[in-house]
Amino acid sequence: xxxxxxxIFSNTSNVSIFAMRFWKEVFKxxxxxxxxxxxxxxxxxxxxxLVAITGFIMGLVLTIQSRPTMAKFGAEAWLxxxxxxxxxxxxxxxxxxxxxxxxxxxxxxxxxxxMKVTEQIDAMEVSAINPFKYLVVTRIxxxxxxxxxxxxxxxxxxxFGGFMGMNIHTDVTLFRYLHKILESLNFIDIIPATIKTxxxxxFIGMIxxxxxxxASNGTESVxxxxxxxxxxxxxxxxxxxxxxxxxxxxxxxx
Amino acid sequence: xxxxxxxxxYEVSPQNIINVKGLYMSFGxxxxxxxxxxxxxxxxxxxxxxxxxxxGKSVMIKCLVGLDKADKGELYVLGxxxxxxxxEQLNSIRLRIGFLFQNAALYDSMSVRENLVFxxxxxxxxxxxxxxxxxxxxxxxxxxxxxAIDKMPSELSGGMRKRVGxxxxxxxxxxxxxxxxxxxxxxxxxxKEISELILSIQKKNKxxxxxxxxxLACARLTADRIIILRDGVVxxxxxxxxxxxxxxx
Numbered sequence: 001x002x003x004x005x006x007x008i009f010s011n012t013s014n015v016s017i018f019a020m021r022f023w024k025e026v027f028k029x030x031x032x033x034x035x036x037x038x039x040x041x042x043x044x045x046x047x048x049x050l051v052a053i054t055g056f057i058m059g060l061v062l063t064i065q066s067r068p069t070m071a072k073f074g075a076e077a078w079l080x081x082x083x084x085x086x087x088x089x090x091x092x093x094x095x096x097x098x099x100x101x102x103x104x105x106x107x108x109x110x111x112x113x114x115m116k117v118t119e120q121i122d123a124m125e126v127s128a129i130n131p132f133k134y135l136v137v138t139r140i141x142x143x144x145x146x147x148x149x150x151x152x153x154x155x156x157x158x159x160f161g162g163f164m165g166m167n168i169h170t171d172v173t174l175f176r177y178l179h180k181i182l183e184s185l186n187f188i189d190i191i192p193a194t195i196k197t198x199x200x201x202x203f204i205g206m207i208x209x210x211x212x213x214x215a216s217n218g219t220e221s222v223x224x225x226x227x228x229x230x231x232x233x234x235x236x237x238x239x240x241x242x243x244x245x246x247x248x249x250x251x252x253x254x
Numbered sequence: 255x256x257x258x259x260x261x262x263x264y265e266v267s268p269q270n271i272i273n274v275k276g277l278y279m280s281f282g283x284x285x286x287x288x289x290x291x292x293x294x295x296x297x298x299x300x301x302x303x304x305x306x307x308x309x310g311k312s313v314m315i316k317c318l319v320g321l322d323k324a325d326k327g328e329l330y331v332l333g334x335x336x337x338x339x340x341x342e343q344l345n346s347i348r349l350r351i352g353f354l355f356q357n358a359a360l361y362d363s364m365s366v367r368e369n370l371v372f373x374x375x376x377x378x379x380x381x382x383x384x385x386x387x388x389x390x391x392x393x394x395x396x397x398x399x400x401x402a403i404d405k406m407p408s409e410l411s412g413g414m415r416k417r418v419g420x421x422x423x424x425x426x427x428x429x430x431x432x433x434x435x436x437x438x439x440x441x442x443x444x445x446k447e448i449s450e451l452i453l454s455i456q457k458k459n460k461x462x463x464x465x466x467x468x469x470l471a472c473a474r475l476t477a478d479r480i481i482i483l484r485d486g487v488v489x490x491x492x493x494x495x496x497x498x499x500x501x502x503x
Contacts, residue, residue: 114362123359126319127373127426128345 044146055154059161081184083162092154097200101233105208109229112212113222140205147201196244270294277327289486305483352428358419360407413444
């Protein structure tokens, strides 16, 4: 038990040091713009199909599952608003972030881990290239920027999925459906939900990079880095979500 | 020939390109790998370091480029004390040192051309595309691999990977090249080719080399001087012929 706690504290302090190094390096030139754009493409654009499919299914399923209950109370007309609110505030951010934790965080962990054990990171270091700046800073910035964009994309696709779900049993035009959604949405619903996705993105990138960059020698550690990156990133997402919900609640009650 | 009795007789001398005195390095509390290593390398010299696996050879050359930090000792490379340099100062020294890793450490996601262009572009301001292409082709010609320019590292054999690794090192025109077991994992014919390549590069570019190896054929071919590490210290030192004549191990 003591060893377990020691490990947790040691890991937390190491991640904090790693994050501090990120903030130190991120504002220092040279800026790796090309690598950052490449990472945005690889980490963001390439995740679009997966996020689109999941978002669409979540919107569709949420509508189909909620419709009978709403119909019982004669509140079927509120269904578009309810689906949109659920998607924007919770479902799309969490599901997208978890998918990205599985796809992106583990990918970064495995990639950097394998670079570490095959001495590619050392090779960069001896060529007087700062590997932290080139590999870590670019990836963390890319995930911090791309996850919110992916979430907004998942919101839209999910809302469209809801529209498809509505039309299985009823006949609603897209215009009317969107009108109902806009009627029930407030500014306070969108902003906190979007802000938290930047934190999701930052932690997904940082945990993947930390696990990969600190992989010890040996191929076994590559698998371990990828695996633990997913677990730690998923846990971090839930913790951030809980804090974000609490803070939003506090702000809303002011 | 010097044996371990002469181990502490060196003085740090500014005339030598590498000066190492009293280098200690340990991993954990009871695992001291280097126990006061002393050696010097003259400009243009090929120094071969022999020793059993785990004797600290690789750790020693990693200390020379600041990849590993020594616990104690003086470590002067190109006149600078490596331990006392800032990150920026260390990088300016690293630019003058080439390092060939045991498994070449090629960037897997880049082609051979990109592996060479990557460090060159970063450290050569205002270089044109034509100049880059010429430098890449010339360097690949030096290692006899012009035809592999657009291949990915996964398509290369072990010997080819080492050559590309060497080309990537040479493209920055280093004054010192550190080789970490350059012939390990290669067949005898390819090993001989790599050893001859090391020698020809040293003659052409007038570089100073430190070669870590287990391969006696490589040592015989490339060494101006050999040091043998044992029990964390320099156990023997001399030319290949002197060591061969020795009655010691």
